[in-house]
Amino acid sequence: MLAVQQLESGYGESVILRDISLRVRAGQVVCLLGRNGVGKTTLMKTVMGLLKVRKGEVRYNGADMTRKAPGLRARAGIGYVPQGREIFPQLTVYENLLLGLEASRDGAVQLPEEAHRRFPVLPAMFGRRGGDLSGGQQQQLAFARALVSKPELLLLDEPCEGIQPSIVDDIREVIRSIKGDGRTAILLVEQSLEFVKDVGDYFYVIDKGGIAWEGEPEALTEEVVRQYLTV
Numbered sequence: 073m074l075a076v077q078q079l080e081s082g083y084g085e086s087v088i089l090r091d092i093s094l095r096v097r098a099g100q101v102v103c104l105l106g107r108n109g110v111g112k113t114t115l116m117k118t119v120m121g122l123l124k125v126r127k128g129e130v131r132y133n134g135a136d137m138t139r140k141a142p143g144l145r146a147r148a149g150i151g152y153v154p155q156g157r158e159i160f161p162q163l164t165v166y167e168n169l170l171l172g173l174e175a176s177r178d179g180a181v182q183l184p185e186e187a188h189r190r191f192p193v194l195p196a197m198f199g200r201r202g203g204d205l206s207g208g209q210q211q212q213l214a215f216a217r218a219l220v221s222k223p224e225l226l227l228l229d230e231p232c233e234g235i236q237p238s239i240v241d242d243i244r245e246v247i248r249s250i251k252g253d254g255r256t257a258i259l260l261v262e263q264s265l266e267f268v269k270d271v272g273d274y275f276y277v278i279d280k281g282g283i284a285w286e287g288e289p290e291a292l293t294e295e296v297v298r299q300y301l302t303v
């Protein structure tokens with residue numbers, strides 16, 4: 073469903089990604105790995121349309137998205153949970169969730185049950201300001217907001233960063249249950265190898281601007297980890 077071909081992207085003069093090709097198939101959880109600063113977030117932003125593609129292309133369900141605006145990609149079914157969550161601190165939890173409807177493809181005006189079924193802690197906090205939630209709760213809110221539009225592809229950038237273990241477990245369960253439903257594919261950036269090995273179907277390792285390694289969970293050996301991931 074997502075096909076990235078020979079993508080080049082970066083900021084100003086600096087080219088961060090030189091030649092990235094990868095695929096995400098329907099219902100899969102595909103994990104992006106790589107040392108700090110190799111460009112994982114840059115790739116997520118480029119797929120979402122927040123950064124320009126300089127060379128190469130991004131195709132989604134066969135359509136060329138390379139020059140499309142982020143809003144259009146969202147309405148085509150791509151959801152995004154950015155690193156650092158980016159919820160609206162002044163808006164309530166409920167209002168933050170309502171914003172997720174902007175990307176709905178079916179013109180829905182009410183929150184689908186989907187939005188909080190997977191995060192049972194949220195309804196009790198609907199009236200609270202987003203900014204008053206803990207980091208872990210904000211992460212759950214950002215995740216739930218992205219699910220409001222029922223995306224077919226979800227870009228999840230480090231959902232467990234700086235989160236307490238019990239919420240990491242909740243997020244793991246949500247990813248597993250999304251995977252179980254088979255309606256939403258996930259492109260996941262996450263530092264914890266234990267976590268990605270648990271939920272991932274396929275892995276890409278970024279190094280020096282390109283895909284240095286790719287494979288299935290069984291192939292992600294200690295040696296691969298040493299070569300591309302250990303600092």
Ligand SMILES: Nc1ncnc2c1ncn2[C@@H]1O[C@H](COP(=O)(O)OP(=O)(O)OP(=O)(O)O)[C@@H](O)[C@H]1O
Nearest residue numbers: 083086088106107108109110111112113114115155
């Ligand atoms: N807005 C920006 N302007 C200029 N350079 C940037 C910007 N954002 C990131 N970079 C640079 O791009 C490179 C890739 O950053 P990116 O955040 O994509 O890496 P990452 O693999 O996601 O890292 P991490 O694992 O630490 O989150 C880094 O060298 C970073 O300093």
